[in-house]
Amino acid sequence: MTTVTTFALRNARAPRALIADSHADLEVDAEGLARVDISISDGRIAAIGRPAGVVEPGDRDLDGGxxxxxxxxxxxxxxxxHIWTRAPNADGSFWTAANAVANDRDANWSADDLRARMEFGLRCAYAHGTRAIxxxxxSPPGQAATTWGVFRELREEWRGRIDLQGVNLLLVEEFRGGKSDAIVDLVAESGGIVGAVIFMVPDIDDIxxxxxxxxxxxxxxxxxxxDESLEARDRTLRHVAEAARRNRFEGRIQCGHCCSLAVQPEDDADRTLDMVAEAGIAVVSLPMCNVFLMDREAGRTPRRRGVTLVREMAARGIPVxxxxxxxxxxxxxxxxxxMLEVFAQAARIAHIDLPMGDWPRSVTATPIEVMRLDGPGTIGVGAPADLVLFRGRGYSELLSRPQADRTVLRNGETIDTTLPDYRELDRLFG
Ligand SMILES: [Zn+2]
Incomplete structure (x- = not known):
């Protein structure tokens, strides 16, 4: 005989933008938050409705959280x-970072080293409530086989906890003249995605x-x-949009960073964004990393923060x-x-708040769609009860504290949210 566990999350709030569309009758407040009870049965969401005003034995009263x-x-x-301890960035600049990573990679990235650090990252993400990465x-020739081998093992081991996708990282010029065809074959064998760091080179369109x-x-x-730069002349996003059209590409395209849009003349940037929208390209913004690297100069306070035009993109229907x-x-x-920290920082840096509107989808439903994962990335009947429960009620409460006391449910069960200790990595650092 199997027992079916049924319980409800009572007196909860959820962003209306994160509740599946079929629930039109919910009461939504001025911040766009709906008051809900969520019933969970056999690890799945069984019902979503207005708060019933009762808490049965076995239920969890969220008290407005x-x-x-x-x-x-x-x-x-x-x-x-997690290599900072042995490979810090002395001046915080982009090129010092690139050199420090290349040196560390060539000296240290054995399967054991990669596995320990990648697993550490996965454990942090899982404990914070992430289900897909x-x-x-x-993927330079001397490294790719080792790294992709570890990646494939971890993807298997983490199946059911974190859906893992891999993208090869190579510089645009490493594709010139078919030099990286073998790496792309490895990516294909590994069920990965083709990636590159695109910057302005004379033969950019050919590559x-x-x-x-x-x-x-x-x-x-x-x-x-x-375009991870603050040089207005860096316009590779437009070249990518043109290439998508020229090649009638039918796969999904995501572009990350797009920082230089922030320093280009407004109508120039607008034209590029129109082309990006037309080409169906999705964009991911990385505001924390941008704020760390962009406009950094010794002894000088940064003026330009390099965060891309996310609001203008959203207005055009570009998935962000x-x-x-x-x-x-x-x-x-x-x-x-x-990802709650990412969202909180994005709210401050990119002004996606006031109102928050659909932006909670930018760390849930939108990336899940772009990743082509099963499941809607919203709270909907029939979906696995993979949920994060916070004490914070309104957005000011939610985003003012790290919500370190959050509860994470996976298939309706509370998981251990203890974070791994940095000391576990000490053995990698000599
Ligand atoms: Zn990146």
Missing amino acids: QVWPCFADIHTHLDIG RTHLQ LDDIFRLAADRSLDLDLHV SFASDNCRDPFYGYGDHD
Whole structure:
């Protein structure tokens, strides 16, 4: 005989934008938060409705606290993560970071080293309530096989807890003349996504055509690092949009960063965004990493913060996500793979608040859709009860504290949210 556990989350609040559309009759407050009771049966959401005003034995009374679906973190670098102790960034600049990572990679990235750090990142993310992660993976010829091997093992081991997607990370010029075809084959064999760091090179359109063809021939999606700079002349986002159209690319395309849009003339940026919308390109903004790296100069306070035009994108229907990007490595010295922190920082940095509107989807439903995952990324009847329960009621309460006392339900069961101890990594640092 099997027993079916049934209980309810009572007196909860949830962003209306995160509740499946079929529940039109909910009462929604001025912040866009709906008051709800959520019934859970056999690990799935069985019903969503207005608060009944009763709490039965076995129920959980949220006392007005918020419920969110579990998060998706669509742009990370798990393979670089947590090397800060042995590879700090001395001046905080982008190029010092790139060199420090390359040196650390060539000296230290064995399977054991990668596994320990990537797993550490996954454990942090899981404890914070994340259910899906896309990670870029540095894939130069001498490294790719080791890294993708560890990635494939971890993807298996974490199946059911975190859906893991991998993207090869190579510089645009490493694709010139078919130099990286073998890496793309490895990506295809590994069920990955084709990636590249795109910057302005004289033959950018030819190389983009090659990249698009490599992906299309293998029916793979694309995820590109684009214009991570504050140089107005960096306009590779427009080249990507043109390449998508020229190649009639049918896969999904996501572009990350797009910082230089913030310093381009308004009508120029508008034209590019129109083309991005037309090409169906999704964008992910990485505000914490941008604020760390952009406009950093010794002894000078940054003036330009490099966060892309997320509101103008959303207004055009471009799917916009926010994500962690780097974590405790030379590209970003902080971070804990916590998507609530990412959302809270995005609210402050990019002014996606007042009103918050649909923006809670930027760390849940939108990335889940772009990742082509099962499940709607919203709270809906029939979906697994993968939920994060917060004490914070309104957005000011939710986003003022780290909500370290949150409860994470996976398939309706409370998971252990203890974070791994940094001391576990000491053995990697000599
Ligand atoms: Zn990145």
